[in-house]
Amino acid sequence: MDPHDLVVVTGRRLQRVEEVLDGWFEVAAARGERFGSHHAHLIENLRRNTDGGKRFRPRMVLTAFETLGGTDLEVAARVAAAYELLHTALIVHDDVIDRDFVRRGRPNVSGSYRDRATTAGISLPLAEHRGMSVAVIAGDLALAGAYRLVDGCGADELTRGRLVELLDDAVSAAAAGEFADVDFSTHATMPSVDEVVEMERLKTAWYSFEAPLQAGAVVAGAGLATIDALGRFGRNIGIAYQIVDDVLGVFGEEDVTGKSSIGDLREGKRTVLIAYAATQPEWVDVHRLFGDPGLDTVGAARLRDALVTSGARDYAERLATDFANRAWEALAEDSVPASTRDELAPVVRAVLERTK
Template identity: 85%
Template structure:
């Protein structure tokens, strides 16, 4: 899910980010239109799937940039919008990998093109394949757009090169994390807690926290120690957030989180919560339920009871708190100016509050 409760930072400049994104979609649609209306519709479908997001990654870019003295909001908005397009590309592709056709309660790119195909009379298996195929194309376009926005930021050549390198690292990390996550699902044995933490850092924390914060700092002309410190902060707070997100994916109230509390258990998702529970004796009695595609509410309740009894929920919440504390230590260090610390401190507080 999106970090919807961390939207308290850098919200005042988001309209400019939305303007940049609107401009990119308009140009992309016009370019696509030269190749036919069917191709242009892909851009519109992609645009539709960015509506309703909290623009969290742009907020991280802007929070770092402005708190470190940056004043060129147009340049910052383009870099921030690049990370929103990267997020769009990754979630579109992630939905293909997970064979999901719904996001935020409505059809995603795969789902909308699947539905168009079924309406045209195409059988469901072929319609689903068509939907996922179009989504791969759409995700590729969004990824290319992220690089284009960095290139159009107006930053000098050296700064632009550093921004591209950060984006490259984020893309590579997300790919490695996604690959690892898929690989976990193909093996019967459960990964260790340490392996899951590293996967979650690569798949989510890097492009959601580390890279956007460092990009904002680089664009603001911050010193290398400050850029590094913000990277450490982003890495640790990102891991903390993801651990708690996984706990809420099993124990959260669905009407609050907007996410099924059974889906992760039915899917057999490898998380810190499950990796720890699997090492405890309570797991043996419920192991067969985990990852069962026909898991019902009663089975899910048995799994939750076993996870709680094993101490895994407490372990995960304490581990998240530990990573949040590490994040605060990086933020409180001498390398981070007080202005940036004050801007980003609410992120730490919000994550810590989610552990209670």
């Protein structure tokens, strides 16, 4: 499910975000020349890894901004670009945590610098360490860029302060969620469903849905009731979306999702599916297969069977529907204009349809 296709903003507005991003990379590259060729190359590598993104978070910012009657596109575009740079920073760091060297079918920042090191004759373990180290630095630069864009967005002091606070909360939430996810993977005991839901809200829903929608509303000059309602919408639809994504990660068709249906099981990823199944007797006979690096298709099929017979799949789909319905309730509040509701309603419907 690609939510970027469900939210439509005018091409002119989205194009302005692209121009802001291009401008940031150009300035960053020029600044980097003062510090040597390595810095300039790092900025260019980071730029390549940002190109081709779906710009979902900027779309969230602009949708709220546009449908709530916002008029200052320059401010909105800079804030929207900031959330794209935040996304870039977080996925670059996430790839380091997961020891992934490829994204979107090509080497990511870690992979690019690992490959450069191996070409230079450095052993693979050292090359991988070099690649991940450089990626940490690159992610830091993108994160700093997000703050720089918000701070220089051109809004008045009060509005800018509110925007920085929203960005701060999104960064802190993502850090807390990532930490929880890492922590879960190192514990023998399985987290509860509620703990997984909270982790997914912090790690993904907050910076992908909640904060961008609220930031767009702030730039548009919306009232507190509207901003709060959009935050609740974003929180609940973000959780619903992530639960559905986790279900598709195990049961989805690979040629449709573009994602391995065995990877999450082999990795031992803690999701709502797994947290619920771990409380059921059907899990006892198969739990040793979960997280096995050598898990094959036969073992994966046994795990999927257990997730179905234990009721975990049905439970996860019902829970996603429940959160999607909560999102709709927030969207239906009187403080949310019909124009905003009409633009965001397809996101709710899409999530509900994918849980059937």
